[in-house]
Every structure is written in C-alpha cells, then in structure tokens.
Amino acid sequence: MKHPGSRAGRKQRLQAGDKEAPSPTMSSSTVRTRFAPSPTGYLHVGGARTALFNWLYARHCGGAFVLRIEDTDRNRNIDDGIEVILQGMQWLGLEWDEGPEIGGDHGPYFQSQRQSFYDKHLEVLQSKDLVYTEENGAVRFKSPGKPVLVDDQVCGRVEFTRDEPDMTIRRPDGSYIFHFVNVIDDLEMGITHVIRGEDHLSNTPKHIELFEALGQTPPTYAHIPLILNPDGSKMSKRDLGASVSDYAEKAYLPDAVVNYLALLGWSPKDDRELLALSEIIERFDFPGINKSNASFDLIKLNWFNGQRLMGLDENAYWEHAVAAVQTSGMDVPEETLRKILPLMQTKVSIVSELPQKIAFLQGDHCDLDSNALKKLAKDDQSNAKLEALLQALEATASWDEAAIDAAIDSAAASLEQKKGKLMFPARVAASGQAGGPDLFIILVVLGKERVVVRFRELLAQLGA
RNA sequence: GACCCGUUCGUCCAGCGGUUAGGACUCCGCCCUUUCACGGCGGCAACACGGGUUCGAAUCCCGUACGGGUCGCCA
Numbered sequence: 058m059k060h061p062g063s064r065a066g067r068k069q070r071l072q073a074g075d076k077e078a079p080s081p082t083m084s085s086s087t088v089r090t091r092f093a094p095s096p097t098g099y100l101h102v103g104g105a106r107t108a109l110f111n112w113l114y115a116r117h118c119g120g121a122f123v124l125r126i127e128d129t130d131r132n133r134n135i136d137d138g139i140e141v142i143l144q145g146m147q148w149l150g151l152e153w154d155e156g157p158e159i160g161g162d163h164g165p166y167f168q169s170q171r172q173s174f175y176d177k178h179l180e181v182l183q184s185k186d187l188v189y190t191e192e193n194g195a196v197r198f199k200s201p202g203k204p205v206l207v208d209d210q211v212c213g214r215v216e217f218t219r220d221e222p223d224m225t226i227r228r229p230d231g232s233y234i235f236h237f238v239n240v241i242d243d244l245e246m247g248i249t250h251v252i253r254g255e256d257h258l259s260n261t262p263k264h265i266e267l268f269e270a271l272g273q274t275p276p277t278y279a280h281i282p283l284i285l286n287p288d289g290s291k292m293s294k295r296d297l298g299a300s301v302s303d304y305a306e307k308a309y310l311p312d313a314v315v316n317y318l319a320l321l322g323w324s325p326k327d328d329r330e331l332l333a334l335s336e337i338i339e340r341f342d343f344p345g346i347n348k349s350n351a352s353f354d355l356i357k358l359n360w361f362n363g364q365r366l367m368g369l370d371e372n373a374y375w376e377h378a379v380a381a382v383q384t385s386g387m388d389v390p391e392e393t394l395r396k397i398l399p400l401m402q403t404k405v406s407i408v409s410e411l412p413q414k415i416a417f418l419q420g421d422h423c424d425l426d427s428n429a430l431k432k433l434a435k436d437d438q439s440n441a442k443l444e445a446l447l448q449a450l451e452a453t454a455s456w457d458e459a460a461i462d463a464a465i466d467s468a469a470a471s472l473e474q475k476k477g478k479l480m481f482p483a484r485v486a487a488s489g490q491a492g493g494p495d496l497f498i499i500l501v502v503l504g505k506e507r508v509v510v511r512f513r514e515l516l517a518q519l520g521a
Numbered sequence: 522g523a524c525c526c527g528u529u530c531g532u533c534c535a536g537c538g539g540u541u542a543g544g545a546c547u548c549c550g551c552c553c554u555u556u557c558a559c560g561g562c563g564g565c566a567a568c569a570c571g572g573g574u575u576c577g578a579a580u581c582c583c584g585u586a587c588g589g590g591u592c593g594c595c596a
Contacts, residue, residue: 093596094596095595095596097596127596129595129596191594193594194594195594196594197594207525212525212526212527215525215526216525217524217525218524220523220524221524221591221592222592224593225593225594226594227594228594229594230594232594234593234594234595234596235593235595235596236596238596239596254590255525255526255527255589255590256589256590256591257590257591258525258526258590258591259524259525259526259590259591259592260591260592280526282526282527282589283589283590285588285589287531287532289588289589290589291589291590317533320533320534320545321533321534322533322534323534324533324534324535325534326534326535327535327544328534328535328543328544328545329544329545330533330534330544330545330546331545347527347534348526348527349526349527349528349588349589350526350527350588350589350590351532351533351534352532352533353532353533354532354533354546354547356532356546356547357532357533357545357546357547358546359546360545360546360547361546367559400557400558401558402558402559403557403558403559403560404557404558404559462555465555465556466555469555475555476555476556477554477555477556478555479555479556480555480556480557481556481557483556484556484557490557491557492556492557492558493556493557493558494557494558495556495557495558496555496556496557497555497556499556499557
C-alpha cells in the first residue's frame with residue numbers, strides 16, 4: 058500500500074524560525090514536538106494520551122506538533138492502519154502542523170520513505186569509526202560505555218551505566234532499527250522535546266549516545282507515566298476502552314475524552330477538573346506531570362462525558378442525541394423524540410445509552426425492569442394504587458398533560474395518598490422502568506390506549 | 522536475573538518539614554422536587570512497611586515489600 062499524503066501540498070503553517078528548524082543545534086527556540094505511532098490499525102488510549110501531551114505542549118509553547126508514521130515495514134503494519142490513526146487523531150482534535158496529508162518542510166513523514174537520511178547518517182558514523190559490521194552484515198554502534206545522564210523533565214536526573222551489548226542499528230538486509238531511525242528522524246525534523254511513554258526511559262541512553270556520536274545535542278526528554286488497566290495490568294489492544302475508535306463509535310464527546318485523558322498523569326494543581334481545552338493548553342507544562350502510572354477509569358470518563366453533554370446547547374444536544382437513536386435503528390417518530398430526548402439530557406452520561414433507555418416508546422408492550430418490580434413489591438399498596446390510577450386514567454376524556462395530571466390527582470384523592478406516591482407505580486406501569494423522562498410526558502406520548510394496556514399487563518403480572 | 526521508575530481514600534489528582542491530610546469519580550444518607558434527573562448538603566474511605574535525620578515528617582535519607590518498565594537484527 059502506498060502511503061498517501063507525504064508528497065501532498067506543503068502547507069506552511071508555521072511562522073519564521075521554522076525554516077531553519079532542521080538545524081539540530083537548536084539555534085531557534087521554536088518548540089517542536091512529535092507523535093510517532095506505528096500503523097498498527099488502531100490508536101491506543103495510551104498512545105492518544107502521549108499524542109495529546111505532545112500536542113498540548115506544542116500548543117502551550119506556540120510551537121509545532123509533528124506527526125510521523127513509523128512504518129518501517131513491519132509485520133505490525135496492516136492495511137488501513139494509517140487511516141485509523143489519522144482518524145483517531147482528528148476525532149480527538151489533535152491537529153498536526155506537519156505530517157501525513159498536509160506535508161511540511163521536514164518530510165517525508167513516513168519512515169519507509171526516509172532511507173536516504175538513515176544512509177547519510179550511517180556514513181557519518183562510519184567515517185568516525187563508531188560502528189562495525191558483523192559477518193552477516195548487521196551493523197552495530199560502538200557504545201562509548203560511559204555512564205549517561207538523562208535529565209528528564211518528569212523523572213528528574215537519572216543516570217545509567219552502559220554495559221549492555223552494542224546495539225544493532227542496521228539489519229543485514231539494509232533496513233534500520235528503531236533506535237537509530239527514531240534518533241535520525243528527530244534530528245532531521247528538528248524535534249526539540251521528546252515526550253513519550255515511560256517505557257522508553259531505559260532506551261534513552263542509547264538515543265543520547267547516538268545524538269552525541271553525530272555531534273548533536275539531544276532533545277529535551279519528558280517521559281510520562283503509563284496508563285494501566287483498572288487491575289494494574291498493562292492496557293492492551295483487547296482491553297475495555299483501549300481503542301480510541303471505541304469512543305467514537307459509542308458517541309463519546311471528544312472534548313470529554315481529551316479532558317479526562319489530560320488529567321491522567323497531569324494536573325493543573327488546583328481542584329478544578331472540568332476544563333476547557335483552552336485552559337488546558339494554557340496551563341499544561343512539565344511540572345504538572347506526575348511520575349506514577351495511572352489506571353484507566355471508564356466510570357469517571359463517563360462522568361466527564363455526562364458533564365459535557367449537559368453543557369451542550371439545545372441544538373447541539375439534539376443532533377447528537379438523535380443521531381445515536383437513529384444509528385440504533387429504533388423506530389420512534391421524530392415528533393415523539395422531540396418531546397422525550399430533551400428530557401434525557403441530564404439523565405444519561407453517554408448519548409449511546411439513549412436507545413436502551415427509551416426503548417419503552419416502541420411497540421404496545423414494554424419490558425419490566427426487575428429492580429423496578431422489586432421496589433413495587435415492597436409496597437403492599439401497589440396494586441390498589443395501580444387500579445385507582447387505571448380507573449382514573451381510563452375515565453379521562455381528553456389526553457394531555459393537564460388531563461393526566463387531574464386523573465392522577467383524583468386517584469390520589471380516592472386513596473387519600475399524596476400524588477407523589479402514585480407516580481412511581483404509574484411510571485413502572487407505563488415504561489417498565491424506575492427512572493426516565495417526566496412521567497406526564499411519557500403518558501402523553503404513549504397515548505391512552507397503550508397506557509391502559511400496559512397498566513393491565515402490570516396488574517396481571519402482579520397477580521392482582 | 523541486572524538496571525531504571527514508581528507507591529496518599531477502590532480510582533484519578535492536590536499536598537513539596539508543622540494541615541482536623543484537601544478535591545473529583547463511585548457508593549450511601551438528607552434536602553430540593555407532583556415523578557425522574559439536575560443541583561445543594563453530609564457520610565464512608567488513604568499517607569505500603571521498617572529504620573534514620575529533625576523540636577516536628579505524607580513531605581528529606583537508607584533499606585524492605587509490592588507494582589511497572591527496559592535489557593531484540595519489535596516499534
């Protein structure tokens with residue numbers, strides 16, 4: 058598969074100073090960060106969070122965020138793998154200033170197309186006698202073997218002794234190894250700040266050795282904590298919520314996901330959590346990043362989503378909600394949705410919960426929730442209430458909110474009960490559920506006939 | 522195994538030598554409310570352990586334990 062975009066238009070989004078950016082001596086102070094995923098066919102939340110932090114830092118500094126695809130033909134590359142990554146990034150709103158589809162002055166942005174850069178720098182190392190070739194043709198880098206200090210923006214100063222075997226940088230078939238291409242690309246692309254997962258901290262000495270062997274100053278490093286499963290295990294592909302595309306499919310709001318992800322390992326240091334993107338950008342910086350791994354909590358993400366949902370204006374919410382109902386294939390008239398959906402804005406945290414919650418609007422009958430039934434059973438007056446309600450409702454000539462209200466009032470009066478005490482049984486009878494939209498609207502929307510049928514069915518079920 | 526990083530309520534995040542250890546999610550209770558929610562108020566719940574240093578440690582140092590990571594001709 059040919060990679061699209063790398064030859065695409067050179068959209069220059071950056072201001073002065075950028076043109077010289079390849080100079081690794083960093084004469085320019087423009088911050089340049091990058092996210093460098095492999096096209097594995099899905100965007101992991103951990104990767105998304107890494108991308109987010111890079112993006113945030115670039116935006117915070119007014120620098121550039123580069124997207125580079127590490128597709129050095131591996132078995133891990135799959136068809137459409139790149140598309141999924143790009144879509145995930147776009148969905149989250151992490152727009153890149155240079156990279157696939159938009160190009161830039163430091164391309165190509167696919168490692169598979171950068172062989173000449175690697176060859177060039179290998180020659181430099183060869184000329185300095187810093188590499189050697191084994192019998193089979195593999196090339197190794199001669200480690201100086203001296204201790205290397207990593208001055209990490211998150212982990213602090215970490216010293217490594219260097220007694221590992223010399224790393225291989227090129228295979229016998231001429232292809233290059235990760236550590237080498239990663240360093241060369243960062244160098245050639247003028248990356249000033251490498252923000253990546255903590256799993257790379259131990260690799261960093263190798264990278265620093267390479268930069269120094271090439272006579273270059275290494276970038277600034279910041280190794281961020283990892284995201285783990287709730288049980289503390291490493292989050293992998295199949296784990297719940299591991300893939301960004303899941304969130305898009307379940308109709309989460311990107312803002313909510315971004316807000317949640319930003320707070321996983323980073324803190325603005327006050328007690329606020331619901332933050333606008335602009336606020337996050339403004340406050341994001343290395344001192345706010347903590348060092349310990351975090352575990353992913355879907356429940357809390359849902360809360361963030363619920364908060365964002367409530368913050369949506371009428372129209373935005375409606376479009377979002379109705380789309381979720383439509384994709385579910387429900388058969389409910391729009392007129393009904395117009396009445397019901399707005400009432401659900403504060404009652405769901407994700408719009409994809411909607412279809413299940415309003416399923417009772419479909420058909421003549423409804424499923425009875427077992428918890429609702431249990432609550433009903435606790436009240437020995439449930440039957441009497443339902444019967445009184447049924448009688449009053451049946452006797453109603455017109456069918457609107459006022460009439461229904463009056464009917465419930467009269468039923469309450471006949472039993473000498475407060476109206477509120479009758480509303481729960483009525484709700485269960487009509488919708489089968491303990492919670493939901495406003496009772497009066499439910500009854501209006503359902504229509505008298507279905508309501509009567511459902512009341513009778515519940516009464517029968519209760520063995521009245 | 523060697524090396525590296527980490528360890529505050531179940532979870533996320535504050536705290537950076539003196540606090541009744543704070544906020545958020547979850548859960549529970551109360552209030553508001555004709556119902557359901559929203560909202561408000563309150564509650565349960567934590568400094569891994571052992572030594573130091575100090576008048577005084579969640580905060581600094583050293584161990585131990587536990588968790589994670591890296592040691593590839595994967596990225």
